[in-house]
Amino acid sequence: MNLFDDIRALVLEALKDMQAAGALPGGLDMGAVAVEPPRDPAHGDMATNAAMVLARPAGLKPRDIAEALAARLAADPRITSAEVAGPGFLNLRLAPGLWHEVLRAALVQGAAFGRSDMGQGRRVNVEYVSANPTGPLHVGHTRGAVFGDALASLLAFAGYDVTREYYINDGGAQVDVLARSVYLRYLEAHGREVAFAEGTYPGDYLIEVGEALRDKVGDAYLDQPEEVWLGPVRDFATEAMMALIREDLGLLGVHMDHFFSEKSLYGTGLIERAIDALREKGLIYRGVLEPPKGKMPEDWEPREQTLFRSTAHGDDVDRPIMKSDGSWTYFAPDIAYHYDKIERGFDLLIDVFGADHGGYVKRMKAAVSALSDGRVPVDIKLCQLVRLFRNGAPFKMSKRAGTFITLRDVVDEVGPDVTRFVMLTRKNDAALDFDFDKVLEQSRENPVFYVQYANARVNSVLRKAREAGIAADDAALAAADLSILTHEAELTLARKIAEWPRQVEIAARAHEPHRVAFYLYDLASELHALWNRGHDEPGLRFLQEGDPATSAAKIALARAATVVICAGLAILGVTPVDEMR
RNA sequence: GCACCCAUAGCUCAGCUGGAUAGAGCGUCGCCCUCCGAAGGCGAAGGCCUCAGGUUCGAAUCCUGAUGGGUGCGCCA
Numbered sequence: 001m002n003l004f005d006d007i008r009a010l011v012l013e014a015l016k017d018m019q020a021a022g023a024l025p026g027g028l029d030m031g032a033v034a035v036e037p038p039r040d041p042a043h044g045d046m047a048t049n050a051a052m053v054l055a056r057p058a059g060l061k062p063r064d065i066a067e068a069l070a071a072r073l074a075a076d077p078r079i080t081s082a083e084v085a086g087p088g089f090l091n092l093r094l095a096p097g098l099w100h101e102v103l104r105a106a107l108v109q110g111a112a113f114g115r116s117d118m119g120q121g122r123r124v125n126v127e128y129v130s131a132n133p134t135g136p137l138h139v140g141h142t143r144g145a146v147f148g149d150a151l152a153s154l155l156a157f158a159g160y161d162v163t164r165e166y167y168i169n170d171g172g173a174q175v176d177v178l179a180r181s182v183y184l185r186y187l188e189a190h191g192r193e194v195a196f197a198e199g200t201y202p203g204d205y206l207i208e209v210g211e212a213l214r215d216k217v218g219d220a221y222l223d224q225p226e227e228v229w230l231g232p233v234r235d236f237a238t239e240a241m242m243a244l245i246r247e248d249l250g251l252l253g254v255h256m257d258h259f260f261s262e263k264s265l266y267g268t269g270l271i272e273r274a275i276d277a278l279r280e281k282g283l284i285y286r287g288v289l290e291p292p293k294g295k296m297p298e299d300w301e302p303r304e305q306t307l308f309r310s311t312a313h314g315d316d317v318d319r320p321i322m323k324s325d326g327s328w329t330y331f332a333p334d335i336a337y338h339y340d341k342i343e344r345g346f347d348l349l350i351d352v353f354g355a356d357h358g359g360y361v362k363r364m365k366a367a368v369s370a371l372s373d374g375r376v377p378v379d380i381k382l383c384q385l386v387r388l389f390r391n392g393a394p395f396k397m398s399k400r401a402g403t404f405i406t407l408r409d410v411v412d413e414v415g416p417d418v419t420r421f422v423m424l425t426r427k428n429d430a431a432l433d434f435d436f437d438k439v440l441e442q443s444r445e446n447p448v449f450y451v452q453y454a455n456a457r458v459n460s461v462l463r464k465a466r467e468a469g470i471a472a473d474d475a476a477l478a479a480a481d482l483s484i485l486t487h488e489a490e491l492t493l494a495r496k497i498a499e500w501p502r503q504v505e506i507a508a509r510a511h512e513p514h515r516v517a518f519y520l521y522d523l524a525s526e527l528h529a530l531w532n533r534g535h536d537e538p539g540l541r542f543l544q545e546g547d548p549a550t551s552a553a554k555i556a557l558a559r560a561a562t563v564v565i566c567a568g569l570a571i572l573g574v575t576p577v578d579e580m581r
Numbered sequence: 582g583c584a585c586c587c588a589u590a591g592c593u594c595a596g597c598u599g600g601a602u603a604g605a606g607c608g609u610c611g612c613c614c615u616c617c618g619a620a621g622g623c624g625a626a627g628g629c630c631u632c633a634g635g636u637u638c639g640a641a642u643c644c645u646g647a648u649g650g651g652u653g654c655g656c657c658a
Contacts, residue, residue, distance in 0.1 A: 039601065049600065052638070062638075086601045087638060132658065172658055262658095292654050293582035305655070316584055316654095323656040330658045358585050359653040382586075384651085426594080429586060431651080433593075442620055445593095445606055453620085499597090506597050518595060518605090525605085535618055580620080 001105045002116070002501035003098060004046065008035040010079075011048050014072040023068050025058050037499065044083070044091035045495065051088040062088030099494040100482035106497060106560040107478035111567050114500040118508060119160030125341050126152040128352035129249065129256075130167040133241035134178045135203055137248040137407040139386045140354055143432060145407070146423040146573070147383050148352040149254045150513035153571045158508035163346070164257045170238045171262035171333055177201065178241065179234035183221070185210025186233070190222060209240045251411045252419065253573050260340070265333045274336035274371070275321060283309040283370055289317065308335070313366035335367045342372045349378040350511065352428075358382055379511055383428045389435035414439055417574045421448040424517045424572055442580070447521045451565060452577045454524035457531060458562040459578040461542045465555055470548050477559055480552035489530050489540055490557055496526045500564045504571075513572065520568045527561045 011033065018024040033054070038047040051066035058065065063084060070082035070090055081093040106113045128148020131141045149164070156162045169175075181201040184194045189211045196202040213221075213236055221229040242259070249255070265271050278284050287307045291300045306322035308331070321332040341349055349368060353360065361380045368378040388395055388405060410419050413436060422439045425447055426432040442449045465472040485494065499519070507515035534541035542558050544550045566576050 034597095034600095036597070036600090039596095039603085043601075047601085052600080055638080089601065091601095169658055174658060289655055297655080300655080303656075307655095320655055325656075327656090329656075334658090355586080355652060357653085357658095360658095361585070382652090384586075430594085431587085444621085447606090449620095450606095457618095503597075510598070515595090515597080519597095522595095522605085529622095531618075532622055535622075536613095538617080541618075 001102065002505075003094075003102055003498045004035050004037075004502045007046055007078075007092065007094070008033070008048075010073065010076060011035060011050055011069070014069055015050060015054075017072060018065075018068055024054070024060070024065065028054055028057055030054075037495070038089075038091060041492070041495075043085065043089075044081070045094045046092045048090045048092070049088075051084075051090060055088065066090045096486055096491065097483070099491055099498060100485060102498040103482055103485075103494055103556055103560040104478050106500075106563045107474045107556060110474060110563055111570065113563055114504050114567055115157055115159070116501060116505050116508070117159040118505050119155060119158050121159065121161050122347040123161045123163070123345060124155055124348040124350060125163045125165055125344075125346040126155070126350045126352070127165045127167055127341075128152075129245075129254075130169065131245065132169045132174050133238045133245065134174055134201060135241065136205055136244055139388065139405050139407065139410060139434070140383075142252065142407045142410055142419065143386050143423050144352050144354060144383045145249060145252055145254050146420045147381065147428055147513065148350075149252075150420070150424055150516070150572050151350065151352070151381070151511055153573065154504070154508050154513045154516065155511075157567075157571055158504055160348075160508075164255070165341075166256045166259045167337055168238075168242060168259055168261045168263075169330075171266055172330055175234050175238055176230065178237050179230055180226075182206055182209050182213060182237040182240075183229060183233055186213045186221065189214040190219065205244070206237075209237060212240065213237075248407045251408060252416050260337060262333050262337070265336045265340075270340070271328060271332050271336040274339040275332065277339065278308060278335070278367075278370055281370060283312060284321070285309060287318065289320065308363075308367070310363045310366035310370075313369040315362040315366045319363045331363065331367075334364065335371070338364065338368050338378070339371050342368065342376050346376065349376060351378065351380045353380060353382050355382050355384045381428050381511060384431045386423075386432045386434050389433055389438070391437050392435065410434075417577075418448050420573050421451070421517060421569075424514050427512060427514045447517065448574075450528070451520045451524045451569070453580055454527045455562045455565050455569075455576045456578060456580045458527070458558045461555060461558055464543055465551060468543065468545075468548075468551075470551055470555070472552075472555055472559070474559065474563075477552060477556035480556050481549060482553050482556060484550055484553050485557055487540060489533055490554070493526045493530050493557060493561060496523050497560050497564055500567070516568050516571050520565055520572075523561060523564060523568075527558065530558075 012030055015024060015030065019026050033048065033050045035046055035048045038044055050069060051062040054065055055062040066084040066088045070084055073079045073082045073092065078095050078098055079092055080095050083091045085091050126148055129137070129141055129145045131137055137145070152162045152164045177200060181196070184196060184200065185206045187194050188207070213233065216236070221233070275284060285307055286304055288302050288304050289307070291297065303324050305320045305324065307318040308321050310319050311317065319331055320329050321335070323329055338349065351364065361382070364380060365378055368376060418439050422434060423432065438446065439448065444450055462472045485491070503515060503519045507513060530540065542551065542554045544554065569576050
């Protein structure tokens with residue numbers, strides 16, 4: 001249940017009554033009428049801006065509308081007070097019973113509490129990671145992986161039909177480089193001396209791939225020209241790299257629904273078909289691009305190319321889709337890939353890119369806009385850099401110095417849960433500082449710990465309750481008489497819990513999973529605050545010795561908080577811990 | 582030169598897509614553990630939301646411009 005929606009419906013009903021009674025003109029757009037928690041809790045439980053947004057179209061004074069609305073709302077048993085404030089806000093106080101209903105709903109619905117039908121089952125494709133299959137995933141990929149995965153979960157929770165997808169860049173020159181590098185390792189596995197020239201991948205992770213290749217084909221490729229082995233070695237190596245990447249993702253708990261191969265677009269007419277679709281719209285032409293001003297490439301010379309008129313869809317310059325030698329640029333298969341997504345019937349596309357792909361956003365949006373005639377929105381989320389720290393001191397990654405940090409390094413050291421949570425404690429378009437020591441600290445400044453600790457504390461209460469003979473399963477707690485929860489400190493926590501369904505929608509609408517992480521921290525804060533007050537005021541402790549009825553109600557409140565914490569952590573892909581060690 | 586992102590307390594960052602007196606953690610200062618829930622708690626100080634205009638009942642939020650920082654800019658993906 002979403003209490004804010006319920007109250008908004010109540011407000012809209014009252015407004016409609018006012019229209020029927022002639023107190024408000026008809027035909028008003030109610031879309032801007034919002035019901036929100038007031039910034040200052042002293043103002044009440046909820047506030048609506050209805051009078052202010054309707055004043056102008058209705059040709060009335062905000063305060064007059066607010067007064068009339070207040071009078072009607074105050075008549076409802078759910079509203080205990082309705083006061084006009086400031087420029088025309090209407091502050092509402094709700095009957096305590098409503099908060100109790102929210103707690104009960106959380107206990108009854110469990111992990112489903114807060115689910116929304118906002119997405120209406122619309123199909124959304126979330127493409128993320130999509131790292132080149134040339135090596136293990138590093139920290140930058142890790143952030144994209146966590147972000148995309150949490151966003152996908154968030155949208156699913158908000159009622160979308162979500163597909164998680166990975167685009168394998170296995171069609172370009174970089175996989176030839178990979179193949180040659182693996183070939184060198186293959187020679188090495190046969191005891192040959194090799195040198196890794198400029199433009200090959202010297203990473204150790206290819207040693208075993210070379211050995212595996214030797215085990216598979218024996219000496220068949222020794223002293224053979226490239227034409228013989230390049231194709232098969234490329235396939236073999238790409239497959240090995242994708243296996244490695246899947247394994248890396250698995251360490252983080254990331255599982256894709258679909259891997260889409262760039263290579264599958266070549267030689268199948270799919271690229272040509274996508275380009276033809278653009279050509280039919282008059283968006284493909286031969287032309288010469290201007291050199292970028294102020295940063296002239298040294299070897300620049302004017303050259304006629306096949307171009308996509310992306311400027312017709314908001315880009316700054318038209319983009320080449322074909323190289324001067326007649327082969328496709330990387331952009332062409334990407335267009336075809338997105339065309340494929342459109343044809344698969346998705347209502348919304350989301351691409352998660354690294355910050356270094358920022359310059360790619362406009363042309364991709366232009367392509368999708370052109371191919372779908374503007375019908376399919378595409379949101380491209382850029383994840384900014386991750387800066388690594390140890391003991392507060394930054395350190396640079398360097399392949400040569402052996403300080404290159406992979407996803408596996410991070411997960412091995414701090415675990416998947418901490419990795420995921422920390423990566424989501426910053427919005428995607430801000431740089432993220434990741435300190436290996438701080439993320440493991442057990443203190444209030446570490447949100448991971450703080451949230452987990454809240455859950456652990458409640459679990460400890462539940463254990464003690466059971467020892468004391470109190471039925472503490474969710475069903476029993478939901479059946480408890482919650483009306484004794486009237487203390488302001490308790491209602492404050494209940495209010496925070498009631499915000500969950502609303503926060504889900506806000507985060508899902510903005511495509512911003514970090515909001516969930518911040519909300520969970522706030523929620524944990526409220527729980528800890530109540531717990532701490534119990535230190536000085538025994539009446540606020542969850543367990544009331546010799547009073548099972550009161551205990552059950554208070555435990556129900558605490559448990560409802562962790563129901564939400566667990567639901568939120570599930571969206572972030574973090575496993576709740578029941579006990580701190 | 583152009584495009585995109587960022588700019589909020591001393592520091593690190595939130596800020597519900599335009600709402601009321603802008604919040605949190607850290608740091609600082611002041612109180613609180615013989616014991617009953619302290620891997621802490623309570624409270625205080627701390628702000629020209631980078632700057633200048635504009636939009637309107639109302640702007641940290643939207644628009645324009647400026648300044649400072651980051652990223653990228655045809656035949657790499």
